Amino acid sequence: MKDRKIVCRCEDLTEEDIIHAIEEGYDDLESLKRYTGATTGPCQGKGCLMHIIRILCAKTGKSPDEVGVTTQRQPVNPVPLYLLAEGEEE
């Protein structure tokens, strides 16, 4: 157990899970994100994105610039529906 390196706490992903997905052919960041679920949990990538990029660079030999980052989607932090429902419509 102590060898398990958790890289994404929201989706419970280990470094091995990420490597496995890359080896399955999901070797660009956007596909890797969707196949593993990394960056799509409650933290929206704040905790895991850098790990995912690091592993992807190491496995593919690409630079972080070549790997890029995932699309950053609103909202920055989770917002409850009741607050949004109070908003004014355009």
Place this chain on the structure above:
Amino acid sequence: MKVAIIGGGIVGLATAYNLAKEGFDVIVFEKKYLLYGASGRNSGGITAMLNDERLIDLAKKSMKIYDDVQSEIGFNFLFRKDGYIKVASNEDDLKKLKDELNLQRKLGVRVKQIDANEIKDFIPDFNVDAIVGGIYGEGGVIFPWPVIWGYAKGCRELGVDVRDYTTVEEIVVKNNTVEGVKANGEFFKADFVVNAAGAWSNEISKMAGIELNNKIIKEEICVTESLKPYLDPYLLDVTTGVYLSQSMRGEIVGGIVGSEVEAIDIKSSLDFLVKYAKRAVELIPKLKGLCILRQWAGVYDEGKEIPNISTTNIRGFIQANGFGKFGMCLAPAAALEVVKLIKKH
């Protein structure tokens, strides 16, 4: 026979898969990554409760094909068939639902009318005052991502060359006949070129010198944090266009049926979130404490005929686009029609 398919979405991949089974030599070109387009951005609502005979037929067949293809390919599409509910907030819309119900029943779709109170049988926390009535029938929620990965896997196992990040720059036409395509600077010979580019189909068609003029529709969606199983059926309010369902990951996935835009645009808006939140909380008040984690937008194309599966004045250039918002519902069966069309020519 060589076939070049432009677009690695559900239409392109399902067509490629079925062509490969028939012995065609197939290559698929996807400009971005698989899932970039509408096939990776939709909410996965699957139903045969549609309002047109051809659409109902294709949707019924597609539901069956999803079951078969999952086993064939060995990939779980996470298709949860817990029903599909359409509700109306005014009498006019309810009348339209009753009319489509009659057509659906005539064509063998299992569907029934339900009043506001009966919806509570399916969604206990539903607010009966938010609607006037609705219809309930067979359907459910599929997870679009594994559908695409599964078809891509099936394609590759049959020898299809599925190329992502590969841009088709030119459709090579001589004597009104396709000769192939140029992609990422390389020429690929093809007897047939299939335009399955979804919202980008108009541009692709122009490359072959054909005006397509499909409408471009933009739609926005958002997801909440995950819950344990809470919401069984897929819910669509036809009056406001607001829909929501629960994914197999537990998130409540919801959006508002899209509207036409001048040009392709996938920016998200706060206005959408506000509209969606107001109606979602009216329909199921208990959702109000849930947090939105992220939102996105997507584009799809709607043909004069939905879907547009046809030959063109350029021999070998085939249209397979214009699916409107029904791509996931119709594509598996529509792909068989594309194959039939290619075999005939």
